[in-house]
Each structure stands twice: as structure tokens, then as C-alpha cells.
Amino acid sequence: xxxxxxxxxxxxxxxxxxxxxxxxxxxxxxxxxxxxxxxxxxxxxxxxxxxxxxxxxxxxxxxxxxxxxxxxxxxxxxxxxxxxxxxxxxxxxxxxxxxxxxxxxxxxxxxxxxxxxxxxxxxxxxxxxxx
Amino acid sequence: xxxxxxxxxxxxxxxxxxxxxxxxxxxxxxxxxxxxxxxxxxxxxxxxxxxxxxxxxxxxxxxxxxxxxxxxxxxxxxxxxxxxxxxxxxxxxxxxxxxxxxxxxxxxxxxxxxxxxxxxxxxxxxxxxxx
DNA sequence: ACCCAGGTTGACGCATGCGTAACCGTAACG
DNA sequence: CGTTACGGTTACGCATGCGTCAACCTGGGT
Numbered sequence: 001x002x003x004x005x006x007x008x009x010x011x012x013x014x015x016x017x018x019x020x021x022x023x024x025x026x027x028x029x030x031x032x033x034x035x036x037x038x039x040x041x042x043x044x045x046x047x048x049x050x051x052x053x054x055x056x057x058x059x060x061x062x063x064x065x066x067x068x069x070x071x072x073x074x075x076x077x078x079x080x081x082x083x084x085x086x087x088x089x090x091x092x093x094x095x096x097x098x099x100x101x102x103x104x105x106x107x108x109x110x111x112x113x114x115x116x117x118x119x120x121x122x123x124x125x126x127x128x129x130x131x
Numbered sequence: 132x133x134x135x136x137x138x139x140x141x142x143x144x145x146x147x148x149x150x151x152x153x154x155x156x157x158x159x160x161x162x163x164x165x166x167x168x169x170x171x172x173x174x175x176x177x178x179x180x181x182x183x184x185x186x187x188x189x190x191x192x193x194x195x196x197x198x199x200x201x202x203x204x205x206x207x208x209x210x211x212x213x214x215x216x217x218x219x220x221x222x223x224x225x226x227x228x229x230x231x232x233x234x235x236x237x238x239x240x241x242x243x244x245x246x247x248x249x250x251x252x253x254x255x256x257x258x259x260x261x262x
Numbered sequence: 263a264c265c266c267a268g269g270t271t272g273a274c275g276c277a278t279g280c281g282t283a284a285c286c287g288t289a290a291c292g
Numbered sequence: 293c294g295t296t297a298c299g300g301t302t303a304c305g306c307a308t309g310c311g312t313c314a315a316c317c318t319g320g321g322t
Contacts, residue, residue: 008298028279058239
């Protein structure tokens with residue numbers, strides 16, 4: 001049953017994260033495993049959320065941003081449209097940031113490459129002199 | 132005289148950094164202003180170094196990396212070739228990292244764009260239903 | 263004499279995302 | 293019955309690059 005709840009270790013193996021990470025996410029209210037005494041049982045919902053969390057991180061969202069997005073997501077398609085629009089906007093903002101980052105990175109790469117080329121030239125000349 | 136030493140404020144204005152930043156760089160041994168009693172006098176050399184520091188930051192080097200690069204730079208073309216080669220290698224490594232970052236970023240951008248497009252579709256459908 | 267601007271030295275704070283002890287409880291295994 | 297093994301909690305540490313007080317000193321102008 002893929003529906004069965006999972007222990008912390010099973011979660012760690014399934015998603016390649018540490019127990020510390022899962023507990024941390026729980027503390028930050030990103031996950032809500034069922035607490036059976038001391039133990040945690042991660043539900044299907046937790047797994048879905050964790051998947052989104054890891055994706056969100058890849059996009060460069062902060063955990064706090066992700067938490068808000070997940071909350072909106074939970075309100076679901078039934079929730080007020082305004083919130084969906086908010087999530088959409090947040091994602092677009094982030095997208096714009098990522099593009100800006102990429103452009104700056106590309107420019108920096110070019111600049112660094114130029115410098116390296118220049119340095120390589122000088123190194124060659126020196127080698128010739130040394131020879 | 133562009134050779135004249137500069138006060139901390141003049142440096143701040145010239146490079147758009149805060150006094151805190153300059154003192155921080157001095158503490159980290161990236162800059163070596165002349166200490167006249169309590170005051171600092173930033174020399175031409177300090178200005179050249181700061182320029183390189185700010186460029187280095189743009190390339191994503193850590194201040195510690197930059198410090199090492201500057202030290203090598205100070206050894207100058209007279210210093211042992213090995214060190215120049217080291218600096219060159221360090222820069223190439225960083226360049227490779229930057230390219231990898233850019234590729235990952237580009238991939239993430241595509242993924243996020245797809246998601247947004249998908250979401251936009253769903254939002255449209257909902258709007259139609261709501262209408 | 264007095265005051266103010268601007269510089270100086272600590273030293274703690276912040277933001278992020280966990281890592282890493284240190285210590286405790288419990289259940290299973292041999 | 294002792295020993296792992298796994299899970300739990302608390303809490304400090306880390307890395308980066310400064311921001312932000314707090315409190316003091318110093319030179320110059322009035």
C-alpha cells in the first residue's frame with residue numbers, strides 16, 4: 001500500500017533526506033506527521049508535501065515561501081481564488097528573479113572567461129621568456 | 132592627485148560600500164589602510180585591492196578565496212609561477228561551478244515556467260466555469 | 263569651555279538550513 | 293539480562309557578510 005504511513009527512516013530513504021531535516025520541517029510547520037506518542041507517522045499528504053518542498057527548494061524558494069505556498073495549496077481549488085492568484089504571483093516573481101540571476105551569472109561567466117583568457121596569454125609569454 | 136590616500140568616507144562614496152564593510156575587510160586582512168592613530172588612510176593599493184574584491188564577489192568567490200588570490204597577486208609576476216598557476220586553477224574551478232549553476236538554473240527556470248503555464252491553464256478553466 | 267560631526271572599537275544580531283553532540287527511552291534480539 | 297539499534301528532545305554550532313547598537317575619543321569651530 002502506497003497509502004501506508006511511513007516511519008521517519010522510511011521517509012529518509014525514500015527522499016534522501018536526513019531525520020534532522022524531517023524534524024526540522026515539522027518544526028517549521030511544513031510537515032505534519034501523526035504523533036503516536038513519541039513516534040512520527042508520515043502520511044501520504046506529508047509525502048506529497050515533501051515532494052513539493054524539495055521541488056520548491058530547487059526553484060530557490062525559501063522554506064518560509066514554501067510553507068505559504070503549501071498552505072495555499074491546502075486551501076485547495078475550493079479555497080478563495082485570491083490566494084491561488086497570490087501563489088501564482090509569488091511564483092512569477094521568483095521566476096523573474098531566477099531569470100535575472102541567470103543573466104547576471106551569464107555576464108559574470110563571460111567576464112571571468114575573458115580574464116582567464118587574458119591571464120593565459122600572459123602565462124604563455126612568460127613561459128616563452130623562461131624557455 | 133589620484134594617488135592621495137583616502138579617508139574611510141571617501142572610500143565608501145567611491146565604491147559604494149559601508150564603513151562597516153571596509154573595517155570588516157581590514158579585519159579579514161583584505162585591506163591594509165595606514166593607521167594614523169585612530170584614523171585609517173586607504174592607499175592606492177587598497178583601492179586597487181577593493182576593486183578586485185568587488186569583482187571577485189561578483190564572480191561568487193568567497194572573501195577567503197579572494198584573500199588568497201590577492202595574496203598571490205601581491206607576490207606579483209615575480210613570485211613563484213606555481214602560485215600563479217594555483218590562482219588560475221582556482222578561477223577555472225569557480226568558472227566551472229558557475230557554468231554548472233547556470234545550467235541548473237536554466238533547467239529550473241524551464242521547469243517552473245512549465246508549471247506556471249499549467250497553472251495558468253487551470254486558472255482559465257476555472258474562470259470559465261465561474262463565468 | 264562646549265558641542266557636534268565623524269571616526270573607533272567591541273560585541274551581539276540576523277538569516278538559512280540543517281549538522282552534530284549529548285542524553286534519554288524503548289523494543290527487539292540473542 | 294545485557295546490548296544494540298532506532299527514535300526522541302534539547303540545544304549549541306556553523307558558515308557568510310556584514311548591520312546595528314553602545315560607548316568612547318578626537319579635532320575643529322564658535
